[in-house]
Amino acid sequence: MxxxxxxxxxxxxDILCPADEKKLQEGIISELDVKVARLLYKLLGDVEIEFKKAVKAGDLIVIMVGPGDVPVTIGKGGRNIKALMRELGKRIRVIEGLEVKGTDEVKKLATDLLYPAGVFGVNVVYRPGGVRYYKVLILGRDRKKLPEKPNVLENLLSQMAGGEVKLSFI
Ligand SMILES: [Zn+2]
Incomplete structure (x- = not known):
């Protein structure tokens, strides 16, 4: 893994080796990354998957894994998800992690996270001063299908994308 x-x-x-402790201190990895990595290793053993990162907000933890690694991580009948929910006390979502270069990657991440609500499109919005954010467009009628409150999802998506993401209902 x-x-x-x-x-x-x-x-x-318990403890981390000096190299990983340094990554934690520098904020390259988080306590949650360490916890989820160890739990996944306990559940899955040494399988050929990549765990990239975990983020949390509200009642939801999002686990980001490598391309094609979602089914193995979830497990048969969702058994790994159930075990993770018990250990972490939160709802779990497993999503393919991507390096965000533009709206295409944000759209993929949002589509996975917001399911069963659909994503209509993603725009880049420039604020005065040149600071930009991604605006994810969702049809108003899909609002009640969202898996969490919009502000929680915005928080998660911003962490996943490494930049500010906002939801907008059209
Ligand atoms: Zn180490």
Whole structure:
């Protein structure tokens, strides 16, 4: 299993090696990344998947994995998700992680996160001063299909995309 911490740290439960401790101190990885990496390793063992990152907001934790790794991570009948929910006390969503370069990647991330609500489109909005954010357009009639409150989803999407994301209902 590929993870943001090394194999030795995946197998232990308490301390991190100096290299991974440094990553944690510098904010390259979070406490949640460490916790989820170790839980996934316990559940899945040494399988060929990549755990990239986990983010949380509200009642939801989003686990980002490599291309094609979602089914293995979820497990048969969602058994890994159930175990993670028990351990972490939150609802879990597993999504393919992407490096965001523009609206295409934001649209993919939003489509996965907001399901079963649909994503109509994504725009880049420039604020005075040149600061930009991504605006995810959702049909008003899909509002009640969202898996969480819009502000929680905006928070999660911003963490996932590494930049500000807002939802807009049309
Ligand atoms: Zn380590």
């Amino acid at each position: 590929k993870a943001p911490i090394c194999e030795v740290c995946l197998k232990t439960d």
